[in-house]
Amino acid sequence: xxxxxxxGSHVSVSEGALVLLRCNYSxxxxxxLFWYVQYPNQGLQLLLKYTSAATLVKGINGFEAExxxxxxxxxxxxxxxxMSDAAEYFCAVRGGTDSWGKFQFGAGTQVVVTP
Amino acid sequence: NAGxxxxxxxxxxKTGQSMTLQCxxxxxxxxxxxxxxxxxxxxxxxxxxxxAGITDQGEVPNGYNVSRSTTEDFPLRLLSAAPSQTSxxxxxxxxxxxxxxxxxxxxxxxTVV
Numbered sequence: 001x002x003x004x005x006x007x008g009s010h011v012s013v014s015e016g017a018l019v020l021l022r023c024n025y026s027x028x029x030x031x032x033l034f035w036y037v038q039y040p041n042q043g044l045q046l047l048l049k050y051t052s053a054a055t056l057v058k059g060i061n062g063f064e065a066e067x068x069x070x071x072x073x074x075x076x077x078x079x080x081x082x083m084s085d086a087a088e089y090f091c092a093v094r095g096g097t098d099s100w101g102k103f104q105f106g107a108g109t110q111v112v113v114t115p
Numbered sequence: 116n117a118g119x120x121x122x123x124x125x126x127x128x129k130t131g132q133s134m135t136l137q138c139x140x141x142x143x144x145x146x147x148x149x150x151x152x153x154x155x156x157x158x159x160x161x162x163x164x165x166x167a168g169i170t171d172q173g174e175v176p177n178g179y180n181v182s183r184s185t186t187e188d189f190p191l192r193l194l195s196a197a198p199s200q201t202s203x204x205x206x207x208x209x210x211x212x213x214x215x216x217x218x219x220x221x222x223x224x225x226t227v228v
Contacts, residue, residue: 103209
């Protein structure tokens with residue numbers, strides 16, 4: 001079975017500061033990993049995904065994430081927060097013993113950006 | 116390209132009523148799924164389907180039914196609504212390959228009174 005843990009349900013950052021959202025996974029086989037963003041009253045939108053091509057993945061809106069197999073982590077970062085980054089962020093894993101795999105989502109991290 | 120379309124966007128039900136949440140996708144995706152989103156609990160899988168005529172339960176299936184008669188449509192039925200089913204419901208679809216992402220609808224906000 002696979003699972004995802006997001007450390008911190010709420011994160012507050014100052015505008016211009018580093019955004020760091022933590023995600024750890026457990027999986028019996030190498031998984032595929034995703035970060036999604038959800039703005040208020042909207043659906044989830046893909047930020048970036050890791051599919052084994054490169055361990056450092058760049059996504060939309062200046063976000064990137066690094067896959068570290070030894071640490072079973074896929075942390076999301078952005079060098080300089082913008083007010084528009086205020087949203088909820090979800091880490092997800094897919095894969096496992098099935099070739100297609102169900103998605104498993106973390107509990108989410110709410111990001112607040114202060115001026 | 117509309118993607119994943121959910122209707123309605125908002126709904127208020129009385130306890131014991133039944134209703135169907137609609138979900139349609141136009142991307143020819145084999146995999147479709149329903150989630151409920153509650154504060155602090157992330158997204159929990161209700162039911163999913165890997166193709167027309169094939170459905171299976173997720174982690175919170177009680178009180179919900181699904182069917183998949185076509186590739187495009189995957190409706191979610193609430194048999195007898197309960198206040199515990201007050202939530203935001205999301206439909207998602209994806210190709211049947213683990214290295215592909217899910218595409219989400221805009222959600223249905225359901226309140227059961």
